[in-house]
Amino acid sequence: MTNSAKVFAVAPMIDWTDRHCRYFHRRLSRNALLYTEMVVADAIIHGPRERLLSFDSSEHPVALQLGGSDPAKLAKAIAFAEPYGYDEINLNVGCPSDRVQSGTFGACLMLTPDVVALCVEAMKKVATVPVTVKCRIGVDEQDPERALPALINQVVDAGADAIWIHARKAWLKGLSPKENREIPPLDYDIVYRMKAQRPDLFIGINGGVATLDEAEHHLKHVDGVMLGRAAYQTPALLSDVDHRFYGASPFQGDWMVLRDAMMDYARRHIESGGRLQHVARHMVGLFSGLPGARRYRQILSTDAARDGAGPEVLAAAFAAVDLTEAERAEIA
Structure with a gap:
């Protein structure tokens, strides 16, 4: 360095x-x-x-x-x-x-x-x-x-x-x-x-x-x-x-790309013997302050912790958020 x-x-x-x-x-x-x-x-x-x-x-x-x-x-x-x-x-x-x-x-x-x-x-x-x-x-x-x-x-x-x-x-x-x-x-x-x-x-x-x-x-x-x-x-x-x-281009807010990447990662982690909660707990704060963020947090905090929870829980959480509003809000 x-x-x-x-x-x-x-x-x-x-x-x-x-x-x-x-x-x-x-x-x-x-x-x-x-x-x-x-x-x-x-x-x-x-x-x-x-x-x-x-x-x-x-x-x-x-x-x-x-x-x-x-x-x-x-x-x-x-x-x-x-x-x-x-x-x-x-x-x-x-x-x-x-x-x-x-x-x-x-x-x-x-x-x-x-x-x-x-x-x-x-x-x-x-x-x-x-x-x-x-x-x-x-x-x-x-x-x-x-x-x-x-x-x-x-x-x-x-x-x-x-x-x-x-x-x-x-x-x-x-x-x-x-x-x-x-x-x-x-x-x-x-x-x-x-x-x-x-x-x-x-x-x-x-x-x-x-x-x-x-x-x-x-x-x-x-x-x-x-x-x-x-x-x-x-x-x-x-x-x-x-x-x-x-100096990179501004983030384009493609939250579906992020969702799919995390679902794929979670799937691999679960297949190797892990639990969805290990991954999902770090994502809880992602959409703070946006419409649907409370429901998003609830899904990741509760549903992801259940036995047998799979990547579809991440899809449900993202679906609870108005991602169009997220893009307009430039949440970063």
């Missing part, structure tokens, strides 16, 4: 950005950089690697986010992941969940930048694609003006190719993961300053970005912008990403 071109990304989100979600998002944007959920290095080493790492080839460009703090284990996990063909490997230095803290990785690594540097160095030795770091601006009582540049300096010296910064502190004690995404105040300016101080380093921003207009504003200051909940809860906005950020 370089900072020669601006990057729009969909953030890694636990329980959300699985392969089915990414396949759906890719139908809306050909160019957005998609991230996996955080996958713990130990899980890759000892667990069901095919289930954890496999993805559809159409998902490219796609980055694998790893969780861990043991350099040797992270390197081993990358070696196992290598045949799957990810476009980037990202180290999580930002997740504040109790589960992550108990494993002494995620956001608590902000307290030990030397450990992060050792991890990056080990990862770089085996990775054949860019190795990046996603962090917070600090944790707990840390002064971000000191903690953030200290981390950046050490991981870049260790070989990190890019830094994605969630522009909030994380409070390891006293706030839930959900609260850590909402309560600590956003400080976009510190991320802008990090970029000004490191003009040759790719620096991307994350945290609280809700619209493509906001994304466009951030890209005047940094190299990449990452949307999380907004992209997941209102995925239609992704349909304008290629036009807004990559």
